[in-house]
Amino acid sequence: MLKIYNTLTGxxxxxxxxxxxxxxxxxxxxxxxxxxxxxxxxxALVFDVVRRYLEYSGFRVEFAKNFTDVDDKIIKRANEQHxxxxxxxxxxxxxxxxxxxxxxxxxxxxxxxxxxxxxxxVRLTETLIAKGLAYQVDGDVYFEVAKYGxxxxxxxxxxxxxxxxxxxxxxxxxRHPMDFALWKSAKPGEPAWPSPWGQGRPGWHIECSAMSIxxxxxxxxxxxGGMDLIFPHHENEIAxxxxxxxxxxxxxxxxxxxxxxxxxxxxxxLGNFFxxxxxxxxxxxxxxxxxxxxxxxxxxxxYRGPLDFSDQALKEAKNAVNGFxxxxxxxxxxxxxxxxxxxxxxxxxxxxxxxxxxxxxxxxTPVAIAALQGLRSDVNKLLDQGLSAKSRKQAREEFRSLxxxxxxxxxxxxxxxxxxxxVPLAGTAKASARVMSAPLIMHSGGDExxxxxxxxxxxxxxxxxxxxxxxxxxxxxxxxxxxxxxEDKPDGTSRWKR
Numbered sequence: 100m101l102k103i104y105n106t107l108t109g110x111x112x113x114x115x116x117x118x119x120x121x122x123x124x125x126x127x128x129x130x131x132x133x134x135x136x137x138x139x140x141x142x143a144l145v146f147d148v149v150r151r152y153l154e155y156s157g158f159r160v161e162f163a164k165n166f167t168d169v170d171d172k173i174i175k176r177a178n179e180q181h182x183x184x185x186x187x188x189x190x191x192x193x194x195x196x197x198x199x200x201x202x203x204x205x206x207x208x209x210x211x212x213x214x215x216x217x218x219x220x221v222r223l224t225e226t227l228i229a230k231g232l233a234y235q236v237d238g239d240v241y242f243e244v245a246k247y248g249x250x251x252x253x254x255x256x257x258x259x260x261x262x263x264x265x266x267x268x269x270x271x272x273x274r275h276p277m278d279f280a281l282w283k284s285a286k287p288g289e290p291a292w293p294s295p296w297g298q299g300r301p302g303w304h305i306e307c308s309a310m311s312i313x314x315x316x317x318x319x320x321x322x323x324g325g326m327d328l329i330f331p332h333h334e335n336e337i338a339x340x341x342x343x344x345x346x347x348x349x350x351x352x353x354x355x356x357x358x359x360x361x362x363x364x365x366x367x368x369l370g371n372f373f374x375x376x377x378x379x380x381x382x383x384x385x386x387x388x389x390x391x392x393x394x395x396x397x398x399x400x401x402y403r404g405p406l407d408f409s410d411q412a413l414k415e416a417k418n419a420v421n422g423f424x425x426x427x428x429x430x431x432x433x434x435x436x437x438x439x440x441x442x443x444x445x446x447x448x449x450x451x452x453x454x455x456x457x458x459x460x461x462x463x464t465p466v467a468i469a470a471l472q473g474l475r476s477d478v479n480k481l482l483d484q485g486l487s488a489k490s491r492k493q494a495r496e497e498f499r500s501l502x503x504x505x506x507x508x509x510x511x512x513x514x515x516x517x518x519x520x521x522v523p524l525a526g527t528a529k530a531s532a533r534v535m536s537a538p539l540i541m542h543s544g545g546d547e548x549x550x551x552x553x554x555x556x557x558x559x560x561x562x563x564x565x566x567x568x569x570x571x572x573x574x575x576x577x578x579x580x581x582x583x584x585x586e587d588k589p590d591g592t593s594r595w596k597r
Contacts, residue, residue: 106352123319125311130167131191134374164207198375219309238284254330304335322349398464439481450474
């Protein structure tokens with residue numbers, strides 16, 4: 100039985116969709132004026148995993164995630180680059196899709212754009228005016244928060260506290276400092292659309308309400324986003340949506356935690372701001388491997404908690420995932436008896452029960468990963484006893500099946516272990532797998548060192564072929580003195596790690 104921590108109720112609630120067998124979910128997407136950063140990556144992956152697990156559990160998921168493609172930041176960027184807003188948004192929507200592909204995040208079922216829903220936005224604003232919940236001032240339209248009695252119930256804030264904390268210099272045309280714009284009158288040089296109040300463009304909050312209602316209905320199951328959106332964005336969405344329809348808006352509100360860089364808040368001013376593409380570009384490993392490592396890292400912490408992003412954390416994730424792919428390499432080997440076959444099904448059953456229990460407990464991915472680690476340990480022990488080809492295949496498919504919920508463990512072993520710019524050559528040391536030791540995000544000149552080690556590994560392989568075992572042993576001893584271990588594989592290749 101799936102339970103979700105619901106920000107609205109402040110507790111874990113049993114998840115029961117409105118329509119049996121179908122889940123309708125909306126997640127606030129990005130404002131497309133720049134490249135996505137690691138915080139965007141976490142949010143995207145979290146809700147991709149929520150969707151995947153719901154599908155694994157037998158639900159059909161209607162998943163909408165929007166693009167905010169009209170905004171002050173977009174207009175500013177377009178003016179800086181002397182191009183149209185459409186050019187800016189098209190560029191960064193494509194960049195977003197590229198980043199998500201690298202991360203292994205599937206596209207949402209529906210990806211609505213604000214600019215394609217102006218009629219819906221205008222209708223919703225008209226409804227709020229007609230119900231006395233919004234007012235017009237000089238071509239602008241504001242939502243009147245004092246008229247909505249439940250304002251603050253998501254963020255647990257009181258109106259009197261909000262008014263006391265309002266900033267000096269609030270627009271005097273507002274009836275309350277917390278009133279927010281539904282429609283903004285046109286300014287020279289800005290994109291604008293026709294409305295009953297004159298040319299203008301929508302406020303940010305009304306866009307998400309209009310798009311989610313249009314595609315998922317007036318009441319749907321799950322609304323998600325980062326914790327920074329709880330107030331004011333999601334609070335305002337609830338006020339205007341419930342105010343317009345008289346119905347509950349979203350029934351379960353899920354919010355993922357923040358990402359920190361080396362235990363500091365991520366920000367451009369501190370110089371610790373990483374985009375997703377920077378991580379892939381600066382990683383010393385191939386795209387598929389980097390994506391796998393990054394996903395594992397992002398899911399190794401429960402989605403509601405803070406996440407510290409560092410080179411060390413990425414190294415630990417890389418080494419952890421490498422342990423799984425070491426097992427998959429063993430499972431792909433031929434030979435072996437069936438002495439351990441009888442223990443496989445009980446091990447799989449234990450893992451499956453533990454995995455599902457963890458995911459049912461508010462999508463607790465670190466505990467789910469721990470269940471898979473337990474199965475990895477069990478299968479390694481069973482391989483030591485001997486597993487038949489059928490059992491080896493069964494074990495690998497179990498990791499693939501459960502891993503699919505996390506977008507993990509879907510790669511072939513040679514893909515995962517392939518360093519950037521190295522083509523795997525079957526039967527040679529160049530195809531060997533290596534555990535990363537140099538920093539992942541910022542290079543530190545470690546390329547020459549790795550090349551030196553690789554040359555020694557290749558020399559050792561050639562020495563063994565020539566039966567020069569003394570030289571092979573000398574190389575192994577030399578590398579061991581540097582903290583480097585060589586592992587010889589049954590196919591004649593070798594791999595090294597620190």
